[in-house]
Amino acid sequence: MSKTPKPTGSPAAGREASAASSSFPSGAEGAGFKSGFACFVGRPNAGKSTLTNALVGKKIVITSSKPQTTRHAVRGIVHRPDAQLVLVDTPGLHKPRTLLGERLNDLVKTTWAEVDVIAVCLPASDKVGPGDRFLVSEAAKVAKTPKIALATKADLVEPERMIEHLAEIQALGESAGIQWAAIIPVSATSGFQVELVADELVKLLPEGFALYPDGDITDEPEETLVAELIREAALEGVRDELPHSIAVTIDEMGLREDRPKDKPLLDIYANIFLERDSQKGIVIGHKGARLREVGAAARRQIEALLGTPVYLDLHVKIAKNWQTDAKHLRKLGF
Numbered sequence: 001m002s003k004t005p006k007p008t009g010s011p012a013a014g015r016e017a018s019a020a021s022s023s024f025p026s027g028a029e030g031a032g033f034k035s036g037f038a039c040f041v042g043r044p045n046a047g048k049s050t051l052t053n054a055l056v057g058k059k060i061v062i063t064s065s066k067p068q069t070t071r072h073a074v075r076g077i078v079h080r081p082d083a084q085l086v087l088v089d090t091p092g093l094h095k096p097r098t099l100l101g102e103r104l105n106d107l108v109k110t111t112w113a114e115v116d117v118i119a120v121c122l123p124a125s126d127k128v129g130p131g132d133r134f135l136v137s138e139a140a141k142v143a144k145t146p147k148i149a150l151a152t153k154a155d156l157v158e159p160e161r162m163i164e165h166l167a168e169i170q171a172l173g174e175s176a177g178i179q180w181a182a183i184i185p186v187s188a189t190s191g192f193q194v195e196l197v198a199d200e201l202v203k204l205l206p207e208g209f210a211l212y213p214d215g216d217i218t219d220e221p222e223e224t225l226v227a228e229l230i231r232e233a234a235l236e237g238v239r240d241e242l243p244h245s246i247a248v249t250i251d252e253m254g255l256r257e258d259r260p261k262d263k264p265l266l267d268i269y270a271n272i273f274l275e276r277d278s279q280k281g282i283v284i285g286h287k288g289a290r291l292r293e294v295g296a297a298a299r300r301q302i303e304a305l306l307g308t309p310v311y312l313d314l315h316v317k318i319a320k321n322w323q324t325d326a327k328h329l330r331k332l333g334f
């Protein structure tokens, strides 16, 4: 991953930083080059992260069969000869029950107001439901931003169901007062129409220079990505109520000194925070067996992402009721 200084923060901040440094000319830009931000929205499990990864072509956003595992507005960057598309992946909008829930919803709305196009993901495997209606009515309030609808997980349904789903999406738009710029069936896992989604998103971007240096795939700090991969590994196969109680922080991350140049080793010291003592057993397992599995799985993913062998040191800690405690939330990066 490139170490070039990059604009950070919100999409707007990225654009300002780009304007200030008169962009990062890649050589391929010319008249008609487009650049801008798009975000995927949709109920939990709608396939937003998987689609982001499919578009970017490398695993940078965690995916999980558990809902609401994406906490950070991680961006993937799609570099094309005609455009640069910056993808913002937001958590699902949901009824807030805790302070963390409220902050996540605020984050979602702030993002929506700043992007160039909103892509609403509606999985074809599920009927359009009250959750989708709530989300689409909220999206309709961001009236100026163009919106496209994606019928995700197209590989899971027969053509008859897809036709019915597309009609439901059309009706959903009409009842919320949204004119979809496009409605596209897509499968992130089979690759069906992934390119078409990129084309349609790019059409809705303004003309402009590239916002990020060529080759960058995300502007998230590596530590954040690493923490997300550890959290993903820790969530694998645990009880349904646990996901909301897990947070991961990185104490230290750096290349070990005195290693031969061709044999680098990245040391990572990380903490897995839980809310209650009773959750420790679930994460650590009998004689630490599960924690070792979590560490091994996370290490494989981190090595694949960063291309460096990794030594991973994991500690499980308790931060009582961190989701409802503002001080803890700040410490854990929310």
Ligand SMILES: Nc1nc2c(ncn2[C@@H]2O[C@H](COP(=O)(O)OP(=O)(O)OP(=O)(O)O)[C@@H](O)[C@H]2O)c(=O)[nH]1
Pocket (backbone or CB within 6 Å): 042, 043, 044, 045, 046, 047, 048, 049, 050, 051, 062, 063, 064, 065, 066, 067, 068, 069, 070, 090, 091, 092, 152, 153, 154, 155, 156, 186, 187, 188, 189, 190
């Ligand atoms: N068959 C099939 N499964 C998919 C597709 N896209 C995503 N999935 C699966 O659906 C589940 C949820 O996908 P995610 O990409 O994590 O969904 P998300 O919308 O980012 O979820 P949250 O982070 O909870 O908001 C995972 O098990 C994916 O493997 C697809 O195109 N086809």
